[in-house]
Amino acid sequence: MMSQPYMFEKPLGLRDTLPQAQKEISRLEMIFQRELQRWGYDFIKTPALEYAETIGRASAIADNRLFKFLDAEGHPVVLRPDMTTPIARIAASSLREEPLPLRLAYTADLYRSQRKEGGHPSEFEQTGAELIGDATPYADVEVISLMMSLLEKSGLASVRLAVGHVGFVNAFFYDMVKDKAIVNHLRNLLYSKNDVGFHDYVATLHVTREVASLLNSFVDSRRMNNAETLQFLERLADTSSTPVHSYYQNITELIHLLKLDNLDAQIDLDITLVPHLSYYTGFVFQGFGGKLGFPVASGGRYDDLLAKFNRPCPATGFGIRLDRLMSAITMPAAEHEKKCAVIYDRENAGNAMRYAAEEREKGRSVVLQHAEGIDTLETFEQQFESVTYFLERTETEE
Numbered sequence: 001m002m003s004q005p006y007m008f009e010k011p012l013g014l015r016d017t018l019p020q021a022q023k024e025i026s027r028l029e030m031i032f033q034r035e036l037q038r039w040g041y042d043f044i045k046t047p048a049l050e051y052a053e054t055i056g057r058a059s060a061i062a063d064n065r066l067f068k069f070l071d072a073e074g075h076p077v078v079l080r081p082d083m084t085t086p087i088a089r090i091a092a093s094s095l096r097e098e099p100l101p102l103r104l105a106y107t108a109d110l111y112r113s114q115r116k117e118g119g120h121p122s123e124f125e126q127t128g129a130e131l132i133g134d135a136t137p138y139a140d141v142e143v144i145s146l147m148m149s150l151l152e153k154s155g156l157a158s159v160r161l162a163v164g165h166v167g168f169v170n171a172f173f174y175d176m177v178k179d180k181a182i183v184n185h186l187r188n189l190l191y192s193k194n195d196v197g198f199h200d201y202v203a204t205l206h207v208t209r210e211v212a213s214l215l216n217s218f219v220d221s222r223r224m225n226n227a228e229t230l231q232f233l234e235r236l237a238d239t240s241s242t243p244v245h246s247y248y249q250n251i252t253e254l255i256h257l258l259k260l261d262n263l264d265a266q267i268d269l270d271i272t273l274v275p276h277l278s279y280y281t282g283f284v285f286q287g288f289g290g291k292l293g294f295p296v297a298s299g300g301r302y303d304d305l306l307a308k309f310n311r312p313c314p315a316t317g318f319g320i321r322l323d324r325l326m327s328a329i330t331m332p333a334a335e336h337e338k339k340c341a342v343i344y345d346r347e348n349a350g351n352a353m354r355y356a357a358e359e360r361e362k363g364r365s366v367v368l369q370h371a372e373g374i375d376t377l378e379t380f381e382q383q384f385e386s387v388t389y390f391l392e393r394t395e396t397e398e
Helices: 019-038 050-058 084-092 138-153 166-177 180-191 195-204 207-224 226-238 240-262 305-309 322-328 346-363 378-382
Strands: 047-053 068-070 076-080 102-111 123-130 159-164 267-269 285-287 297-301 313-323 339-345 365-369 385-393 394-397
Touching: 019 102, 019 138, 019 322, 047 050, 047 084, 050 076, 050 084, 050 305, 068 267, 084 102, 084 123, 084 305, 084 313, 123 138, 123 305, 123 322, 138 159, 138 240, 138 285, 138 297, 138 313, 159 240, 166 180, 166 207, 166 240, 180 195, 180 207, 195 207, 207 226, 226 240, 226 267, 240 267, 240 285, 285 313, 305 322, 346 365, 346 385
Parallel strands: 159 267, 339 365, 339 385
Antiparallel strands: 047 076, 068 076, 102 123, 123 313, 159 285, 285 297, 297 313, 385 394
């Protein structure tokens, strides 16, 4: 008999989550929910489907990465590609009359289409938080500190954070070249960490030797330590326009506050850090840990996003990718949950059900199984810490 096409296959980028992995996900979710609530964040939930003309356009996710289709009324809709944009919609509508700042949290599945199989998921779960309505650096420190706390409580080893500032990058580059198209190209080269391509591109620009030297020094600064980076930024700020100098002061203030929060030893100041999402306007950061070479979490300030929903408002937040976090955590050896089994027959069904209910109330995990539904008794029994029998009007325990 031939099997149906794709009977055991899944659409591109989609995965099954098996019991042991799902237990670990549930453990992380509980840790995160408890910690976020302790910090005063309220959980919310948004629809998986959003209108393409609002969330799809404002999300900053490339159009070819969106799952797009028509709803029953013919309106273009998308599966939510991120949570920051739906939360901005809520803050500008349902929560518009709530006092600021808002502290909101979520755990949700996100969807981004993949064009070819490369190990990247099309669906992934993310936990995050958004602090809306506070423009001060104290808000940036809060979300950074909160994200670090969640990563450490998850069991992730050697937690570190890379911190940059998109506003400084944009202002400095524009000061140097006075052309937004060139600025965008330089940003893209930073995002892809193509240092060779950056130097080659600078060599093609019609700029002075001094400007070219500053641009090349900028991309090379990613190899500096924090003290050297701050000295370098101070030198750039002293010779640049007011916005660059203002952003430099923001950076020094953030570093000072992170020292007060005892986080400075875990921070790598990387002014070349540029995220792929275009709505970020200020500080951006990425969380690393374990032996994973790519970030398990990221976030930043997005002060212009809520204006797209007619509520101009500063905001900052982060998201933690649970699939990446699980890859970075040293997982304990798989072990079966300590379950008990109750095997019964028709005559003893009532007694077996009452016994199982009593044991569950005591906090034990109990499987209630009729004897006739078991395929191989010996194999079935091996799954459990203990087995209690209600058979032929007798009760025994093994």
